[in-house]
Amino acid sequence: MLEVEKLSSWYGEAQALHGVTLQVREGEVVTLVGRNGAGKTTLLRSLMGLHKQTEGRIELRGRDVSRLPAHRRARAGMGWVQDDRGIYATLTVEENLVLPPRVSDRAWSLDAVYDVFPVLADRRRAPGTTLSGGEQQMLAIARVLRTGASLLLLDEPSEGLAPVVVARIGQIIGQVKESGVGVLLIEQNVRFAATVADRHYLLAQGRIVDALDNDQFVARQQDLLEHLGI
Amino acid sequence: MNHKKFAAGTVALASGALFLTACGGGPSSSGGDFTDDKIVLAVLNDQSGIYKDLSGPNSVKAVEMAVADFKKKYGDDAVVDDIEIESADHQNEPDIANTKAQELYDRKGADVILDVPTSSAALAVANQAKTKKKLFIDIGAATTELTGAQCNKYTFHWAYDTYMLANGTGTSVTEGGAKNWELVYPDYEFGQDMTDQFSAAIEKAGGSVDGTIATPFPNDNFATFLTKAASGEPDVIGTMQAGGDLINVVKQYNEAGLRDRGIDLAVGLMFITDIHSLGVEQFAGTTFTDAWYWNMDEEARAWADRFTEETDTRPSFAHAANYSAALQYLEAVQAAGTDNADKVVDQLEGKKVDDVFLRNGEIRAEDHRVIHDAYLAKVKDADDVKEEWDYEEIVATIPAEEAFRPAEDSDCSM
Amino acid sequence: MSDVLQYTVQGLAAGSFYALAALGLAIIFGVLGVVNFAHGAFYMLGAVTAAVLLDTTEIGLWWALLVVPLLLFGFGVVVERLLVQWLLRLDPLYNFLLTFGLTLLLVDLVKRKYGVSGLPYERPEVLDGRFELLGVGLPKYQLFVLIFSIAVCLVVWLVMTRTRIGMIVRASTERPELARALGINVGRWVTPVFGFGVALAGLAGVLAAPFRAITADMGNDFIIILFAVVVIGGLGSIVGAVVGGFLVGLVEAFGQAYAPTYAQILIFVLMAAVVLVRPAGLFGREETA
Numbered sequence: 001m002l003e004v005e006k007l008s009s010w011y012g013e014a015q016a017l018h019g020v021t022l023q024v025r026e027g028e029v030v031t032l033v034g035r036n037g038a039g040k041t042t043l044l045r046s047l048m049g050l051h052k053q054t055e056g057r058i059e060l061r062g063r064d065v066s067r068l069p070a071h072r073r074a075r076a077g078m079g080w081v082q083d084d085r086g087i088y089a090t091l092t093v094e095e096n097l098v099l100p101p102r103v104s105d106r107a108w109s110l111d112a113v114y115d116v117f118p119v120l121a122d123r124r125r126a127p128g129t130t131l132s133g134g135e136q137q138m139l140a141i142a143r144v145l146r147t148g149a150s151l152l153l154l155d156e157p158s159e160g161l162a163p164v165v166v167a168r169i170g171q172i173i174g175q176v177k178e179s180g181v182g183v184l185l186i187e188q189n190v191r192f193a194a195t196v197a198d199r200h201y202l203l204a205q206g207r208i209v210d211a212l213d214n215d216q217f218v219a220r221q222q223d224l225l226e227h228l229g230i
Numbered sequence: 231m232n233h234k235k236f237a238a239g240t241v242a243l244a245s246g247a248l249f250l251t252a253c254g255g256g257p258s259s260s261g262g263d264f265t266d267d268k269i270v271l272a273v274l275n276d277q278s279g280i281y282k283d284l285s286g287p288n289s290v291k292a293v294e295m296a297v298a299d300f301k302k303k304y305g306d307d308a309v310v311d312d313i314e315i316e317s318a319d320h321q322n323e324p325d326i327a328n329t330k331a332q333e334l335y336d337r338k339g340a341d342v343i344l345d346v347p348t349s350s351a352a353l354a355v356a357n358q359a360k361t362k363k364k365l366f367i368d369i370g371a372a373t374t375e376l377t378g379a380q381c382n383k384y385t386f387h388w389a390y391d392t393y394m395l396a397n398g399t400g401t402s403v404t405e406g407g408a409k410n411w412e413l414v415y416p417d418y419e420f421g422q423d424m425t426d427q428f429s430a431a432i433e434k435a436g437g438s439v440d441g442t443i444a445t446p447f448p449n450d451n452f453a454t455f456l457t458k459a460a461s462g463e464p465d466v467i468g469t470m471q472a473g474g475d476l477i478n479v480v481k482q483y484n485e486a487g488l489r490d491r492g493i494d495l496a497v498g499l500m501f502i503t504d505i506h507s508l509g510v511e512q513f514a515g516t517t518f519t520d521a522w523y524w525n526m527d528e529e530a531r532a533w534a535d536r537f538t539e540e541t542d543t544r545p546s547f548a549h550a551a552n553y554s555a556a557l558q559y560l561e562a563v564q565a566a567g568t569d570n571a572d573k574v575v576d577q578l579e580g581k582k583v584d585d586v587f588l589r590n591g592e593i594r595a596e597d598h599r600v601i602h603d604a605y606l607a608k609v610k611d612a613d614d615v616k617e618e619w620d621y622e623e624i625v626a627t628i629p630a631e632e633a634f635r636p637a638e639d640s641d642c643s644m
Numbered sequence: 645m646s647d648v649l650q651y652t653v654q655g656l657a658a659g660s661f662y663a664l665a666a667l668g669l670a671i672i673f674g675v676l677g678v679v680n681f682a683h684g685a686f687y688m689l690g691a692v693t694a695a696v697l698l699d700t701t702e703i704g705l706w707w708a709l710l711v712v713p714l715l716l717f718g719f720g721v722v723v724e725r726l727l728v729q730w731l732l733r734l735d736p737l738y739n740f741l742l743t744f745g746l747t748l749l750l751v752d753l754v755k756r757k758y759g760v761s762g763l764p765y766e767r768p769e770v771l772d773g774r775f776e777l778l779g780v781g782l783p784k785y786q787l788f789v790l791i792f793s794i795a796v797c798l799v800v801w802l803v804m805t806r807t808r809i810g811m812i813v814r815a816s817t818e819r820p821e822l823a824r825a826l827g828i829n830v831g832r833w834v835t836p837v838f839g840f841g842v843a844l845a846g847l848a849g850v851l852a853a854p855f856r857a858i859t860a861d862m863g864n865d866f867i868i869i870l871f872a873v874v875v876i877g878g879l880g881s882i883v884g885a886v887v888g889g890f891l892v893g894l895v896e897a898f899g900q901a902y903a904p905t906y907a908q909i910l911i912f913v914l915m916a917a918v919v920l921v922r923p924a925g926l927f928g929r930e931e932t933a
Binding site: 278279280281282283284417443444445446448449450451452453454455457458461473474475477478481482485486487490503504506507508509511512 | 647650651654655657658755759760761762763764765766767772773774783785786854855856857859861862865866896897898900901904905906907908909
Binding site: 048049050069070071074075080082086088089090091095098099100101103143144147 | 811812814815817818819821822823824825826827828829830929
């Protein structure tokens with residue numbers, strides 16, 4: 001459903017991505033693994049249309065979106081959860097949820113969201129940033145699910161969260177995958193990546209250096225940990 | 231917008247010019263009939279800022295009228311045929327006024343500079359006149375310093391000053407029964423000067439100043455100042471604000487309904503353009519001292535009609551005074567037969583004059599204060615206004631000898 | 645005691661007016677990131693337009709309160725499309741300079757057309773006179789200004805907090821990039837929001853017409869006070885603009901009463917004090933670097 005072909009990005013003169021080619025299929029969870037500065041976040045931002053200096057082809061469900069502005073890509077089905085979760089302080093929890101427009105009939109209803117995340121229902125009138133870190137991450141994910149996005153771009157959802165919360169997020173990703181949504185996930189937590197993902201891309205210095213299925217990934221876990229320098 | 235930078239540039243240019251004329255001989259003032267076979271009258275005033283409407287470009291028109299009248303009167307008998315008019319914008323900045331005055335005297339060959347509103351600018355030009363030994367007739371500025379400590383042989387003060395305004399309004403309003411005053415004034419030289427003069431006049435006339443309030447300048451909001459001034463229930467509040475600040479004071483005085491509480495408003499300095507811009511209703515009943523009013527008699531009105539043909543507006547007293555000053559200067563040149571400044575000054579000093587502006591006028595030799603009848607004016611009620619600009623009723627004429635500061639009270643020594 | 649009460653009431657009346665006038669400035673900065681120096685000139689245009697309408701068509705204050713903001717909204721849209729939008733992606737300094745230049749242009753055009761001494765304006769007779777209660781008095785017009793300004797601020801606040809448009813504007817203000825990534829066409833809101841901010845400036849101008857001198861220069865010093873208001877309240881914060889407006893009004897009133905010459909300086913002392921303690925202003929959010 002997501003076909004990326006020869007995607008390159010620059011920051012001024014400095015090239016951050018060098019012809020990245022990758023795919024995410026429907027109902028597939030794919031991680032991007034790499035050191036800090038390898039270009040993972042730049043890649044997600046380029047896919048989302050937030051990074052201007054980008055070349056290459058991005059196809060979402062057969063449609064070329066590479067010339068579309070960010071808000072049109074969102075409406076085409078991309079749902080981005082940025083690494084700091086992107087919760088609005090000036091919006092309540094519920095406003096954070098209902099802010100983005102619905103983009104498909106896969107969209108979750110507010111009730112469905114509150115069923116799955118009861119804590120959000122309890123705090124619906126509170127300013128978004130008064131939630132705990134884990135709750136904010138739930139809110140960020142719930143927000144893109146409510147739009148009915150067909151592809152989730154998740155930037156380190158497990159970062160800085162307690163193990164039980166990380167496990168909960170893993171469950172949710174599993175649920176989402178069941179419904180046929182594609183997930184592209186940046187993950188430093190190799191163990192967590194191994195539990196949720198089907199395939200993995202290794203990114204180094206702006207290039208895809210390896211593509212692994214989950215078994216290969218698990219087998220090479222020790223090697224990868226060293227590679228990542230964690 | 232950047233006055234300072236602009237001024238620095240002009241200073242550089244002008245000092246260069248000064249250097250050239252100093253070396254090259256330049257115009258000399260050492261006798262002879264006419265230094266350059268022509269007379270140059272220069273109007274230096276505010277061509278774009280807050281005083282543009284009350285003097286500004288229309289003062290130049292008034293001077294043109296004077297030149298035309300002079301030529302018509304003397305025809306071939308005129309001692310000089312070529313009379314030119316220059317004008318320049320001093321933006322109410324003393325440093326700009328200073329360099330413009332140098333330029334006008336040295337490079338434009340100005341024999342006399344006219345108008346120059348804003349006291350600090352006028353004092354700068356007076357100093358230039360003294361140095362260059364060329365004439366300067368001030369009309370637009372209010373400071374008595376021009377005929378006081380900073381007077382000089384070449385400077386004349388034609389129309390009005392703070393003493394005349396304060397003395398006229400302070401004395402007559404107090405004598406009219408309003409004994410207790412509160413004075414509100416902008417906290418800079420003009421405001422302080424006016425407040426001192428008003429206080430002196432009020433106390434001399436048997437009244438008392440219960441309080442004075444210094445306000446920032448410029449300022450938009452006078453609500454609490456007025457509340458405070460009114461809190462002691464004075465008979466009258468005297469405001470020394472001018473221009474836009476004056477309009478703010480008057481609007482907010484009316485809004486607060488102070489007149490209904492029996493607290494009158496007296497205005498230190500007001501021009502007919504202020505009444506025109508604010509609307510006569512807002513000023514109705516306000517008392518002030520005027521140097522001249524276009525509709526005060528047939529003679530004034532006839533001249534005002536001519537002025538209106540040229541400009542589409544009615545003249546302020548400053549316009550009429552510019553006309554008068556230019557005309558009397560040319561008459562003095564005619565009588566002297568030369569543009570030599572010292573000889574023209576000799577002609578002007580002590581001369582008694584009656585023209586459209588100067589009534590019972592005298593160009594006082596001691597301090598170069600031009601004295602003339604002044605008028606206590608009251609703004610008409612809207613219902614009494616019969617035509618556009620018909621705003622004032624002259625309630626009393628203040629005789630020339632009483633209207634201005636006596637010469638013996640001046641610190642002037644020439 | 646009754647003096648203190650009197651000055652408080654006057655301060656609140658002046659403050660409500662400052663709040664209303666600063667509101668548009670805060671909104672424009674919040675959504676566009678533009679420090680709109682021309683806000684004072686738009687305020688002036690509002691007052692001048694009201695005066696011209698009264699003079700030429702006899703449209704009085706009541707209608708002017710509706711018509712002038714609409715005209716200014718249209719003018720704001722034109723200015724945004726023609727000028728402001730091209731500089732939005734550049735350093736904020738560019739739009740500051742643009743609006744500064746625009747101010748000079750507008751002020752000079754008005755001077756050329758209507759002179760420098762100002763234009764007359766009459767308030768409706770209903771609003772003549774004074775309102776007195778418990779020894780505290782306020783001109784009826786100031787009471788009207790107080791109520792009207794608070795009402796407008798309240799409506800704007802309700803729109804901002806209770807409607808979808810308000811939600812979108814808040815989101816676009818807080819994190820414009822994220823809003824775009826969430827499918828919101830932030831650019832579509834930029835023009836109307838700028839127009840709305842300009843309309844609010846014009847509305848303040850109409851409200852000022854009966855009690856302030858209507859001259860081309862009337863906005864020149866006013867904008868400086870409005871900057872103090874929004875800096876105190878926190879740039880871009882609507883609640884901040886309102887609270888800042890009232891604070892400035894009160895400081896000015898008590899300054900006029902007890903330290904007349906320093907009435908204006910005190911405003912900037914307050915601003916400096918606030919910025920020292922909270923650099924982003926009372927309700928401003930600290931930028932996370």
